[in-house]
Amino acid sequence: MSQQDGPEREPPYKALVFDLDGTLINSAPDIAAAVNKVLEAHGWPVQSVAFVEEFIGFGPRRLLHDLLAALDLPSDDRTVDKAVRDYLANYQQEPAQRTLFYPHVREDLQALHTAGLRLGICTNKPQELSLKVLEILGVAPFFEVVVGADTAPVCKPHPSHLLAVVEKMDLNGDSWAYVGDTKVDQATAEAAGAPFYAVSWGCGAELSVEPHRRLDRLIDLARNPDRDERT
Structure with a gap:
């Protein structure tokens, strides 16, 4: 237009x-940073912003569940529940730095x-x-x-x-x-x-x-x- x-x-x-x-x-850069802190805490490999961005749009739980599943990492309810809590805590600390x-x-x-x-x-x-x-x-x-x-x-x-x-x-x-x-x-x-x-x-x-x-x-x-x- x-x-x-x-x-x-x-x-x-x-x-x-x-x-x-x-x-x-x-x-996406701040979301990816918060997600990568979760991955790092579990000893899992961090991901690029572009990869994390593929899962944005459906809310935090869907983001974490789908991303973990795509990486062949544990994606059961208990794991995802904790990942979401940690992700939100991370994001709250740096909500708009990037x-x-x-x-x-x-x-x-x-x-x-x-x-x-x-x-x-x-x-x-x-x-x-x-x-x-x-x-x-x-x-x-x-x-x-x-x-x-x-x-x-x-x-x-x-x-x-x-x-x-x-x-x-x-x-x-x-x-x-x-x-x-x-x-x-x-x-x-x-x-x-x-x-x-x-x-x-x-x-x-x-x-x-x-x-x-x-x-x-x-x-x-x-x-x-x-x-x-x-x-």
């Missing part, structure tokens, strides 16, 4: 809900907020970690509502997670869209009956979406004249 020229238009959506990891921020915004994301969030759009986050990251990362990165005030996986009735790709954000923001009847970078995000939006936009970074380039639903800049969401009508 490219910038529209001509006179300013009223923003097409009243609100936007974003995924966090891979959509707004590249947190995390960066994708290009133009911070300035575009500022612009969307300034333009009066209401912003929320629906993420499979735990709630406390999500809030801490947003605070450290200086963008927490932009978002009215953040719903992490551990505070939702069920997490993505179940639509109840996204709809929990909508309910907390009291968006029923208002026009809104969901923005993400993975098939999980896309499936969540579709199940919730929400317009979905894929970013061009993170894993977003791999998603199959209509050209007008692919974002090169988040600010384009304040300029797109062709949106789905929501009732």
Whole structure:
């Protein structure tokens, strides 16, 4: 989606809900560092950021379970339970030391907020970690509502997670869209009956979406004249 020229238009959506990891921020290096501390503690080989990144998107337990299984390491419930606890403790110690915004994301969030759009986050990251990362990165005030996986009735790709954000923001009847970078995000939006936009970074380039639903800049969401009508 490219910038529209001509006179300013009223923003097409009243609100936007974003995924966090891979959509707004590249947190894979910090996630990998926390995972590798778990592996090191067991005497298991550490892994590259690229390898760990393959398992991000479904929350900490799924991350640790699938990664251990892929490495042919113990992945029984007891082992995974301890790995998750240790991983979260590690991550809490360094939640955003290596995390960066994708290009133009911070300035575009500022612009969307300034333009009066209401912003929320629906993420499979735990709630406390999500809030801490947003605070450290200086963008927490932009978002009215953040719903992490551990505070939702069920997490993505179940639509109840996204709809929990909508309910907390009291968006029923208002026009809104969901923005993400993975098939999980896309499936969540579709199940919730929400317009979905894929970013061009993170894993977003791999998603199959209509050209007008692919974002090169988040600010384009304040300029797109062709949106789905929501009732």
